[in-house]
Amino acid sequence: MQIALVIGSAVATIKDEKLHGRKLLLVRQTDATGEPIGPSCIAIDTVGAGAGDLVIVTEGSSARLTGQTDGAPVDMVIVGVIDSLEVGGRWTYRKQ
Amino acid sequence: MQIALVIGSAVATIKDEKLHGRKLLLVRQTDATGEPIGPSCIAIDTVGAGAGDLVIVTEGSSARLTGQTDGAPVDMVIVGVIDSLEVGGRWTYRKQ
Amino acid sequence: MQIALVIGSAVATIKDEKLHGRKLLLVRQTDATGEPIGPSCIAIDTVGAGAGDLVIVTEGSSARLTGQTDGAPVDMVIVGVIDSLEVGGRWTYRKQ
Amino acid sequence: MQIALVIGSAVATIKDEKLHGRKLLLVRQTDATGEPIGPSCIAIDTVGAGAGDLVIVTEGSSARLTGQTDGAPVDMVIVGVIDSLEVGGRWTYRKQ
Amino acid sequence: MQIALVIGSAVATIKDEKLHGRKLLLVRQTDATGEPIGPSCIAIDTVGAGAGDLVIVTEGSSARLTGQTDGAPVDMVIVGVIDSLEVGGRWTYRKQ
Numbered sequence: 414m415q416i417a418l419v420i421g422s423a424v425a426t427i428k429d430e431k432l433h434g435r436k437l438l439l440v441r442q443t444d445a446t447g448e449p450i451g452p453s454c455i456a457i458d459t460v461g462a463g464a465g466d467l468v469i470v471t472e473g474s475s476a477r478l479t480g481q482t483d484g485a486p487v488d489m490v491i492v493g494v495i496d497s498l499e500v501g502g503r504w505t506y507r508k509q
Numbered sequence: 510m511q512i513a514l515v516i517g518s519a520v521a522t523i524k525d526e527k528l529h530g531r532k533l534l535l536v537r538q539t540d541a542t543g544e545p546i547g548p549s550c551i552a553i554d555t556v557g558a559g560a561g562d563l564v565i566v567t568e569g570s571s572a573r574l575t576g577q578t579d580g581a582p583v584d585m586v587i588v589g590v591i592d593s594l595e596v597g598g599r600w601t602y603r604k605q
Numbered sequence: 606m607q608i609a610l611v612i613g614s615a616v617a618t619i620k621d622e623k624l625h626g627r628k629l630l631l632v633r634q635t636d637a638t639g640e641p642i643g644p645s646c647i648a649i650d651t652v653g654a655g656a657g658d659l660v661i662v663t664e665g666s667s668a669r670l671t672g673q674t675d676g677a678p679v680d681m682v683i684v685g686v687i688d689s690l691e692v693g694g695r696w697t698y699r700k701q
Numbered sequence: 702m703q704i705a706l707v708i709g710s711a712v713a714t715i716k717d718e719k720l721h722g723r724k725l726l727l728v729r730q731t732d733a734t735g736e737p738i739g740p741s742c743i744a745i746d747t748v749g750a751g752a753g754d755l756v757i758v759t760e761g762s763s764a765r766l767t768g769q770t771d772g773a774p775v776d777m778v779i780v781g782v783i784d785s786l787e788v789g790g791r792w793t794y795r796k797q
Numbered sequence: 798m799q800i801a802l803v804i805g806s807a808v809a810t811i812k813d814e815k816l817h818g819r820k821l822l823l824v825r826q827t828d829a830t831g832e833p834i835g836p837s838c839i840a841i842d843t844v845g846a847g848a849g850d851l852v853i854v855t856e857g858s859s860a861r862l863t864g865q866t867d868g869a870p871v872d873m874v875i876v877g878v879i880d881s882l883e884v885g886g887r888w889t890y891r892k893q
Contacts, residue, residue: 702840704807704837704838732836733837748813757821759870759871763858763871766815766869767813767870778870780812780871781809781813781816782810785808786805786806786807786808788837789805789848793805
């Protein structure tokens with residue numbers, strides 16, 4: 414799964430009915446320190462994430478394997494909020 | 510999902526029967542301001558999008574999870590029209 | 606889906622039995638003018654495409670959603686022959 | 702599948718219930734010598750891998766085809782620990 | 798599907814039980830002349846391929862659609878050995 418930073422949100426009034434009521438967050442893939450390295454994408458939040466959180470993002474068909482996205486036309490979902498990342502015995506990221 | 514700009518359309522007389530009657534739009538992935546960053550691709554429109562719209566694009570098997578693409582050999586579908594994108598408390602895009 | 610140019614063909618005597626009798630074409634992803642931008646790949650033709658055609662290419666599990674590829678270990682299939690592409694009211698490609 | 706190096710681990714208290722009890726490792730895709738070439742990602746460990754191991758990483762829907770990830774919203778899983786890699790009759794990597 | 802060159806092999810004693818007895822080959826994506834352009838990856842061989850062969854590689858869920866990979870956590874499989882590639886009426890590759 415990608416490590417990603419929640420940078421904002423998206424609003425879309427006209428959308429597939431299976432997306433109604435879903436929270437659309439803007440995320441960017443990051444490295445292990447939380448520094449963005451990828452383009453802005455839209456992910457469905459399923460864990461109460463918010464701007465500034467470093468999150469775990471699942472893509473593809475597996476993005477439909479949550480209670481909130483089952484059967485929906487989505488390919489990117491937030492499945493966890495990262496507390497910390499550790500590389501070589503040192504924290505590269507800790508949630509504040 | 511990708512943020513993408515609808516830049517045009519495609520016509521294909523010879524195509525898989527499950528694509529007949531589908532609207533084929535040209536889209537390019539954009540950043541959070543709507544500036545194109547990716548190559549031109551063909552997506553099936555399911556929400557009445559048109560040229561100039563910033564849209565939500567779903568890829569892969571999830572692209573078949575709409576009423577118009579169920580069972581069709583498609584891997585890219587437009588599932589929403591973006592009204593606005595917000596990053597750090599500021600709008601980076603607003604539909605006009 | 607990708608816009609792609611058919612540039613040639615591949616021959617493989619030893620192959621999965623579900624590929625027997627399938628036409629293997631070489632394709633390269635292009636931009637909206639038909640100029641190649643991606644590497645050469647092998648796609649299964651299902652619509653009678655030939656060298657020089659600009660085509661619609663579907664990838665992933667959706668590549669199995671045609672009558673000729675159902676149940677086969679393929680991830681790239683040609684599902685349409687492009688007649689024209691239009692961007693901003695102008696043709697960027699027309700089939701000759 | 703990717704060749705990847707386990708570089709560390711991730712902790713996430715808030716996560717999808719199907720991820721509870723799963724070991725989240727940080728991995729980076731490598732070349733055939735074990736040198737990292739890709740960004741840090743999070744993979745579910747299913748084979749007892751640890752930091753410093755070169756591993757086999759499976760992505761996409763196939764990441765759900767293990768006993769520990771069946772039905773879970775995951776798209777990256779470690780399915781093997783590499784003992785050695787051989788190119789042109791020479792070892793490019795041997796586990797120590 | 799990718800055109801890929803078999804460059805070597807991998808050994809992994811500890812691995813998912815559904816990978817036992819499978820041949821793990823190192824492959825690199827190539828262009829239409831057989832020149833490597835992509836990183837080294839691990840693919841399951843299902844057609845008796847060997848080092849030096851140019852092969853057809855299928856990725857994603859379709860990699861499970863062979864008799865040897867059904868139900869296994871794999872995302873890359875060799876489904877054919879290429880005899881020749883032809884571009885613009887000329888061979889760009891012929892197996893020797």
